[in-house]
Amino acid sequence: MNRKRGLRGPFARWPRASDATLAAVLFLATTLVTDGPADTIVTRPITGVPIPVLAVFAVAAAGMYRRRDKPIRALGVAVAGWALMLPTREYDVGLITLFAVYSAGRYSASGRKGQIGLAAAMAVLVAEALVRWTPLDETVAGVVVMFVVWYTGRRLRLREERAAERRERQAAEARRIVAEERTHIARELHDVVAHQVSLMTVQAGAAQAVAATDPESARQAMAAVEQAGRQALDELRHLLGVLRPETRRDGLGPQPGLADLPRLVGQFAAAGVDVRVSDGLRAALPTRIQLSAYRIIQEALTNVLKHGGPGTGAEVHLREDGTDIVIEIIDHAQPVAPSPQAAGHGIIGMRERATLLGGTLETGPRPEGGFRVSARLPVAGESA
Template sequence: MRIERTRFHDTVLAVVVAAASVALFVLYTPEEPLAEEGREADGFGAVLVVLACVPVAARRRWPLAALCAALVPQTSLALLGYGPGVAGLPGLVLLYSVASHRGLAVALGGLLASMTAYVVGTVAGPARAASWSDQLVVAVVLGAVWGAGRSLRLRRAYLEELRDRAARLERAHAADTRAARAEERSRIARELHDVVAHHVSVMIVQAAAARKVLASDPELAGEALSAIEHTGRMAMTEMRNIVGVLRTDARAELGPQPGLKDLPALVEQMREAGLATRLLVEGEPRPLPAGVDLAAYRLVQEGLTNSLRHAGSGATAVVTVRHKPRELDVRVEDDGTGGSGVSPRSGHGLVGIRERVALYGGILSIGPLPGGGFEVRARFPLKDGQ
């Protein structure tokens, strides 16, 4: 559809240029005879003028070929003595089209062809030689038309480059947005798993203990059920905080993220759930980056949760936190049956721990201990002053 409109517009332009050129050809009367061999305007000359204008209809499809086709009758007019050989209106239109729609080499070829046609018509024609000032004017006009066409082409190329650059930036922005969304989904999944898995594991162990002593010791069973209720409320509170952040139409009750300062409460919770747990802190505690502090807490939480689920009854877990000058060493180990191969201790929680530790450039080691038991250990590098 666009091509058809372009052809129609070029055809209309060719008709307008032909009408204007014929009118100038008929009405132009020099003050003095051009030469004895010169010819006045007649029907044959008008036909040549029209033939020079016909290629304008193909100026965008074949601009150089159209220019060469127009120069033949135009030069013939000069050679037959109809005019002084000055480039006519169709030649200027086609020269502009070549310069604005083709590359530099083709555009220079079009300019050279126009100059050559003018020189041939001026030198070989019977008309009186034009003055140097007239020849200079013709050269300036041809150069100006060619330069205007090249300027338009360069402007088009510049605008096209801007559009391409904008499209590339938009695609890059879309890719970054997708990557950010994927990372955010992964982060939310880690947080939800850490919260739900830990609290549900504690509730399962406490529920199992309450079921065993329900008949023999109702009071102890009631304490276990109270602990289950308390743990469930904590899980619901943390889940509401996480989900509330995701909602745009509700305000979440935000609070500080847990860190190493909350390890005593976590250890006490694990003791109440039935896992004998000790906390050892070595070195001088100091402020840590928020991300490292949270990652270390989640590692301890996941390690203790796995010990609670897999270490077996009577197992003991030890949490060791070593503050070194340029490193934070966090270790969770137990003496249960997890190292015997009965329980491999793998799942989404440990995958999330690997992602957290890798995010901050840490080194993670997970596996059974030589003498029995299981270990989860991470070493986080710290910069000076952290």
């Protein structure tokens, strides 16, 4: 980026100073240089130019100082000055007008106004040709040159506008992706912390219930609350760090996967839920599948603990079915709290995870008692 800035010319680096210099150069060129015999260019002394003509030259050239922010006005001043010079048949501001025509194409936001200014400049050029008896081919050449100059400026402006629009679209797309990613991480935050808080709530309730009769069990329950609380804080710090704009994804730790199931089962065992895992998976799974499978199992077991309480038994079955994997979580207890069907974000979050991977989720009570959660995730399928 710095290299590109280093290659920028003075008109881009110091626009005001450059435009002031351009105005001065155009004034001197218009005043001191004129057409000579046989299509030659000669100089003339400034003392030979009438004061009113010098004033017109000065005003027309001064308009070029504002050619970037007032391009149409600068062109109008130049064209008006050129028209005033027509009766003299000797003096003109055609050179200044040519630069003003380019500036109108390059810097004017209104293409229609630029075209009107170009037409006015061409009209004055033709009028001068009639007054001075200029040959037709020279007049046509002058008109063509003026159009090419304006069109060049216009194309440069349009190209710059398209580049700005492209950069804005890219920036908008980047903002959209960041927003989606943060929404996804917010769901992660709910899933992780809600699981740990549920463990803490159940364990604290159990400790309170047995504190008077079984202090040792109460102590173990409170130790489990402490451990779950520490893990919740660690995961909360981790996920909040991801949500910070300046955080780099390169510094993030690995997300949990199916290899972490023993640790998850141990946490629920400490909370009083007997979880048995049947793993029929043979092939290694992509990280996105492992993460979603882990979170679905975590949320389903959290609901088992929340609605079945300590002492509940649960089974987790993992198996392959063609190109899909099937995750089934079954509990055997009658709910002691509102049905998991009313678990709010829990089941919605599990279904959303399965849907995002192109899979499905089925939930419902079992005829023989308890509750069943079954997720089917395509391994090689496209995400929804």
